[in-house]
Amino acid sequence: MTSPYFPARTVLFEREEGGVTYRIPALLYIPKRAILLAFAEERLSPDDSHANVLVLRRGAFYRTYVEWGDMRVLKTASLEEHRSMNPCPVYDELTGTVFLFFIAVLGNTPESFQIMTGKNAARLCCVTSSDGGLTWSAVADLTEQVIGSVIEDWATFALGPGHGIQLRSGRLLVPAYTYHIDCKECFGKICKTTPHSFTFYSDDHGQSWHFGDFIPNLKTGECQLASVYEEDGSNVLYCNARSPLGCRVQALSLDDGAAFLPGQLVRKLVESNRGCHGSIVGFPAPLVRGSSRVPSPGRRRWLAGGCDYSHFLQKLHRLQKPRGKGAGSIPGTSIERAPQGHPRDESSEESLLSAAGGHPGQAAPGPLSQLATSFQTPTWVLYSHPTSHRSRVNLGVYLSTFPRNADSWTEPWVIYEGPSAYSDLAAIELPSSEPAATPGIPAITFACLYESGARYAHEEIAFCLFTLSEVIENIPTKLSSLGQSCQGGSKNQWKNCVTS
Structure with missing residues (x-):
């Protein structure tokens, strides 16, 4: 049994x-400035009723590490x-x-x-910055205007909480939730409510905002969003x-x-227990042939963030259940998707390449810029959340x-062992000129x-970096006892948990 690997961390x-x-x-990551903005609530105690102000630390990203500035209070972000x-x-790339x-x-x-x-x-409030978080505007109370x-x-x-996203169309999206009043006086109860997730959105670079319909059928609360593309160019x-x-809920919007x-x-x-906030981030799947080393026809190899892609597909196929017949279409719509192919023989590299978008008997595709215009780089999604179903421990x-x-x-790679709770993810694309990048396509960090904390999850907020290669290499190849036997009845029992 090898020792588990955890990314290096910095307490912010x-x-x-x-x-x-x-x-x-x-x-939030700002690509044009290579700047990370880390926000948090400053509370007078851990209780949410003692929240006070918002604070910020600004970090300069240097590919393998981040240099953080001092913490400061966002004085204008208040009523x-x-x-x-x-x-x-949320960041508007078109206006900065x-x-x-x-x-x-x-x-x-x-x-x-x-x-x-x-x-x-x-109240719904917003402040803005046009210089990468150095200065901030006066607060705008948008409650009456928007809601x-x-x-x-x-x-x-x-x-x-956490980040919003911008779509290719320019639309800005902010995830949100509400407790909708179903009945104000029902069966002796003062108020009956149901939580629903939804979005605030803007199509004019933040000049006006609107809100969409709720996720209709299941109880949903704190949420995050990702724009997901598939190979045929379709998007949800x-x-x-x-x-x-007892588990997360996902919903799709067309x-x-x-x-x-x-x-x-x-x-x-x-x-x-009653749930915990989790984070998602979408990123382009690194499906590309190494252009600097063209393989022989009998040994086509694809790369994933520095890893052998065919090796990863073999690992992924062992981890995941086969996609059912219904996976090729979105329920309730007429949009049909061709089901993703599964290898006829798990040991056959040709079959694995077919599952990745290649075809036996054909030359391996070149860099993405040379692929047919009908091919869209698909979106993968990373998700972070405590891995136990009984307590907030072992962030994965x-x-x-x-x-x-x-x-x-997949099963989770535990990146912090111990009490842990809310998290937020960002995906950073390294230029293809970087040594860590696969030729022709950015590598993902x-x-x-x-x-996190030693006894309680609210002791600190920490930051870490890791690559897609590390994610792939550290995904368990079989079910881990972490998250099954590590149910953490007391705050200290997590120390007795081991990884299989």
């Missing part, structure tokens, strides 16, 4: 002796007599503007009180949401977040090469900002 926010605590991480919560940044959305909650009103009484105390009278049907609402917006149903199809349970992605990352299929997720 740490609980202070007087009780000041930092929670709810949000991470008088309100506490600032749930940072959710960072939008930092957050909710401002009146006084010390906890979320639970709003849900119980149906009396919303949250209007509909807020009377919301017991409360919140954003993300993928939402992965927290749920009290109109860029204005409405969602019914949600699906993702049983491979377990929730702990899971990979899906076909996220539309709820059964496509991931950044993760997450809550």
Whole structure:
């Protein structure tokens, strides 16, 4: 048994002796500036009713490490007599503007009180930066303009937390959720509510904002989004949401977040107790032939972020269940997808290449720029979340090469062993000129900002970097005892957990 590998970590926010605590991480990468923005809530205690202000640390990305600046309070990101919560940044690449959305909650009103009484105390707020987070605008309270009278049907609402995304169309998307009031006085209860995930979106670079329809059928809360492309050029917006149903819920949108199809349970992605926030990030699948070393016809080899792709496909096929017959179409629509092929013989490299988009008897495809225009680099998705279903411990990352299929997720690679909770991911594409990159296509590095600690998950917020190659190499090849036997009844029992 080899020792588990954990990425090197840097603590960015740490609980202070007087009780000041930092929670709810949000991470944003700005490619043009090679800058990472790490946000968090500063609270007077771990309790959400003691949230206070938002804080920021700015990091310069140098490919293999990040140089972090000092922590500072975002003074403009606040409303008088309100506490600032749930940072959710999104970057407009076309204008170079960072939008930092957050909710401002009146006084010390906890979320639970709003849900119980149906009396919303949250406001939709935003500040912007045009210089990569160095300076920030005055706060804009968008509640009346964007939500209007509909807020009377919301017991409360919140954003993300974590990052929003921008689509190729230019649309900006901010993930959100609300507790919708189903009945104000039902069977002796003051208020009956149901949580639903949805999006705020803008098609004019943030000049105006709108909100879309809820995920209709399942209880969903804190969520994140990814734009997912497939080889045939088709696209869906993928939402992965927290749920009290024992596992995550995913839902797809065919109109860029204005409405969602019914949600699906993702049983491979377990929730702990009443659930925990998780993060997703989409990135282009690194399907490319090494142009500097053209293989012989009998030994076609594809690469994945520096790894032998055919080797990875063999590993992935052992980890994942075969895609069912229904995986080729989206329920409730007329859009049909050709099912992804499965190797007829797991040991056959030709079959594996067919599953990757190649065909036996043909020369291996060249770099992506030389492929047929009908071929679209597919999107893979990485997901981070505590891996136990009983407590918030052992933060792991899971990979899906076909996220539309709820059964496509691998087992997790645990990147932090111990108490851990909320996290946020960013994907960073290294230029193809970098030594770590595969010729012809950027290599992928991931950044993760997450809550962790020795005894409690709210002791600190740490940051780490790891590559797609490391994800592939560290995905368990068989079921790990981590997340099954590591159920962590007490806060210290996690230390007894071992990896198979």
